[in-house]
Every structure is written in C-alpha cells, then in structure tokens.
Amino acid sequence: MFKAEKSALLSALALAGSIVEKRTTIPILQNVLIDREEDRMIARVTNLDIEAKTYFKPVSIDPEFQPFTVPAGLLSDIVRKLPDGAEASIERGKDAKLSSIFLKSGRSKFSLQVLPATDFPEMAALANPVRVTIPADELSRAIGDCSHAMSTEETRYYLNGIFFHQVAGSEDATFVATDGHRLVKRLTQAEISGTFPGVIIPRAAVRVLPKILPDSGDIDLMVTDNAVRFVGGSAILTTKLIDGTFPDYQRVIPSDCHMVCTLQSKPFGEAVDRVATVSGERGRAVEFTFADQQLRLRVSNPDAGDAEDELAFEGEADLKIGFNARYVGDALAHLSGDKITISLTEVGAPAVLRAATANPENLIVLMPMRV
Structure with a gap:
C-alpha cells in the first residue's frame, strides 16, 4: 500500500513509546493508526488523554491505500531493527477485509495483525480555541525550565503540570510550575488572538512535548477550557487539561526583598x-x-x-x-x-x-x- 524509508517511519513512530500504554483493557489503544493525507502519511497514537499525529513522507503510495492500525510497539521494534538506509514496503494481506498487513524490507518479511481503523478513537475537535503563537525555541526553553518543578504528588493533582496563562496587561505568555518546595516562572514572546483561560498542561503531555518541538519556526497553541493542541513542525499534539485550580502563585513570590x-x-x-x-x-x-x-x-x-x-x-x-x-x-x-x-x-x-x-x-x- 505504501513504501517509506526506515528513518521516516522511525521518526513518525517516535512518540508511540511515550503515549501508548503497554497495559490497557482496550486493545486498539496499543495500536498506531496509519493513514494518508494527500501525498503525506500520518501515524496517530492516543491513550484517550493525549493524542499525537506525526506526518511523514513516503517513497510511494498505492492509489488504493486503506488506513489500518497495528501494534505500535511491535511496529517500532521491527522498523528499528531494519538496516540503516533500508526501505520498508507495507502491503495488505491476502484477505479482503484487511485483517493483516505484510512489512517487507530486503529479504525480511513480517506479517502483522490489524484492527479496523474505523474503531480507532479520535479526540473531539476543539470548539472556538484561542490561538497562541510562540517561537519554538522559546517554548522549548520555557517547558524545559519549568518541567523540573512539577509536583508528582497525586493528592495535589492540580500541581502535576505546568500552568499556562496570560498575566493581565502583559503581551507575553507565562508558564509556571511548582511542587510546593520550589516555583519556576517563565515568560515567552507570544501572539495571542484573544483572551484565553489559565490552563494546566498535565505532566504526561509536558514530557512528550520536547520530542515534537522543532528547532526553529513557530508553534501554534490552540487553547480551550478543557484541551490544548500544539501544532508545529511535522507533528500535532492534543492533550486534555488538568481539571483543577492552580494556586495564586504570586503570593509566594516575595516582593520586598531588601x-x-x-x-x-x-x-x-x-x-x-x-x-x-x-x-x-x-x-x-x-x-x-x-x-x-x-x-x-x-x-x-x-x-x-x-x-x-x-x-x-x-x-x-x-x-x-x-x-x-x-x-x-x-x-x-x-x-x-x-x-x-x-x-x-x-x-x-x-x-x-x-x-x-x-x-x-x-x-x-x-x-x-x-x-
């Protein structure tokens, strides 16, 4: 159905290990959905809280291509063990219902079981999001600087992430994280299309972000009350937000240091x-x-x-x-x-x-x- 270089496939599957849960009662959540969009291929993974779509360029696509899902970890392991510079060919199985696919590379051949693409869950579209555009390098630094101060205590779940908001009267976007023992605050340049609510980006999504952020260019953050989508480079990451109230961190910062x-x-x-x-x-x-x-x-x-x-x-x-x-x-x-x-x-x-x-x-x- 399509051919792709090892490096392109491996790059597209890079997020699977960070998002796909190895133990789940829903088998299809262990899979990656492979689909196409015009002349590009898409690898999509989700755990119902975080969804990542990664685009990659194929060598060729069969006009009769059909989307399918296969175990993400297994496919990643197979592709990783192919020789460097190898080209992988994905072909449908011999049955009419597309219940299996063949992966061929050189003399290697693998048969993988398929679950229907129509059963693969997709996060709902964001309703009336506010667009916040931040340079990729600034976003990367802000996330990196704040991430070490996130709490890991489940009892204070509202601290298990980074608080992203806009301070009244400021044109910058602000990131804050605290575990109760230390607090980090970082400002970034931003173009903001409207007023957006202060949101808490969960720790699991924060740990995935560095893997998708490009070295340059801009990242668009589409922000709503219950989700945020990061769009930039060759990937799109959507995450649900922590449903809680971040504490008034300004009260912790001394203002009269003499x-x-x-x-x-x-x-x-x-x-x-x-x-x-x-x-x-x-x-x-x-x-x-x-x-x-x-x-x-x-x-x-x-x-x-x-x-x-x-x-x-x-x-x-x-x-x-x-x-x-x-x-x-x-x-x-x-x-x-x-x-x-x-x-x-x-x-x-x-x-x-x-x-x-x-x-x-x-x-x-x-x-x-x-x-």
Whole structure:
C-alpha cells in the first residue's frame, strides 16, 4: 500500500513509546493508526488523554491505500531493527477485509495483525480555541525550565503540570510550575488572538512535548477550557487539561526583598555540590551564611562528617538560612548567564533566584529548610 524509508517511519513512530500504554483493557489503544493525507502519511497514537499525529513522507503510495492500525510497539521494534538506509514496503494481506498487513524490507518479511481503523478513537475537535503563537525555541526553553518543578504528588493533582496563562496587561505568555518546595516562572514572546483561560498542561503531555518541538519556526497553541493542541513542525499534539485550580502563585513570590546578592553561577554551583557530598542525601539542607560579602556554605552530617566552603558575592546581606542542595543545583541549571542574583528577606522566607541579565520576571523561588 505504501513504501517509506526506515528513518521516516522511525521518526513518525517516535512518540508511540511515550503515549501508548503497554497495559490497557482496550486493545486498539496499543495500536498506531496509519493513514494518508494527500501525498503525506500520518501515524496517530492516543491513550484517550493525549493524542499525537506525526506526518511523514513516503517513497510511494498505492492509489488504493486503506488506513489500518497495528501494534505500535511491535511496529517500532521491527522498523528499528531494519538496516540503516533500508526501505520498508507495507502491503495488505491476502484477505479482503484487511485483517493483516505484510512489512517487507530486503529479504525480511513480517506479517502483522490489524484492527479496523474505523474503531480507532479520535479526540473531539476543539470548539472556538484561542490561538497562541510562540517561537519554538522559546517554548522549548520555557517547558524545559519549568518541567523540573512539577509536583508528582497525586493528592495535589492540580500541581502535576505546568500552568499556562496570560498575566493581565502583559503581551507575553507565562508558564509556571511548582511542587510546593520550589516555583519556576517563565515568560515567552507570544501572539495571542484573544483572551484565553489559565490552563494546566498535565505532566504526561509536558514530557512528550520536547520530542515534537522543532528547532526553529513557530508553534501554534490552540487553547480551550478543557484541551490544548500544539501544532508545529511535522507533528500535532492534543492533550486534555488538568481539571483543577492552580494556586495564586504570586503570593509566594516575595516582593520586598531588601537583600540582593550577585554570585558567579558556576563557582557557586560547584561549591554547593562539594559541601553536599558529605550529607549522604542530595536533599539534605545546606546552611548558607551571608555576611560581609562572603557566603559560607556548611553541611554537618553526624554519621559522616562536616564540610565547609566559602565564596565572595556582590551586594549587601546578613542572614543565615538553609536550602535543599539538589533544588539549588536544579535552579542553577535552568538560569542562563554567568551570574545569578539571590534576593532574600528573612529566615523562614523564600529566596528568589534570577539570571543577572535576564528578564526579572523569569525567576525561581526556593523555600528554605531548617538547618
């Protein structure tokens, strides 16, 4: 029915492993639907919450092509094991009802069972969506920077994703994620066709997004109250949204920080990592003592020993406070530039980290720990 190069087929099936559930009571959800659209082929997978359509260019298409579904994991494994540069030919089985297909490549031949394409579920069309257009590279950075702060606690399901919204009076789109211990906020350039509701993109969809975002160009986000569709490159990803209310994150961000310190990012990160070595746990608190433009880092572990390190900072601060070493490392990994600023208020209050030369609205909030 059609022929395609290994690389094209494999690329089209790349999302199957992230979306198709290996264990499901609905057999057809383990399948991928192969269809055509004019001179392009489509591979579509879904788990009823997320749907992905990936376009790929065939070498040739039979005019009498018929859509079909086959096990996604099995087809991916077969195609992956074909020789590099190979060409695969998909032919219908000998029966009239299209209950099987043959995949041929060189001397290799596979027969795969088919389930009817008409039984494959499709997510409903989006009603009156608001279009939000964001450069692909900015969207990729925003998603990447926020994803590490998503919660994994099922009891607080409304934190199990990224909050996507528009701040009143701003022309930018804003992404926010928090797990209650840290919070990340990122702004992106955007063209917005209307007013869209604040929506929570679920964690499962966030983890798939990096696999479909191209390196350049624009991505269109079609936003409704219960779903969002990402359109760009050679793929379309549609996901249901988390039905919940994201907390008022602005209340967590201190607005009256009277102590601001500027540090060199790399030496700071390396020093925190060094002293955390003796803790035996990456999540154990590191004591930060700011005084006389010197930051002293200290960890004490009764079972292993103590560690101290010291580095200079610019600014004025006089405070002793504790932070999770892993969270500090994660924050520095997602703040660009050679320098970062830490804004402080008092013991027990959150700290705000920013890249020294970036938009001040792009920030990471860290809750303190007892030391």
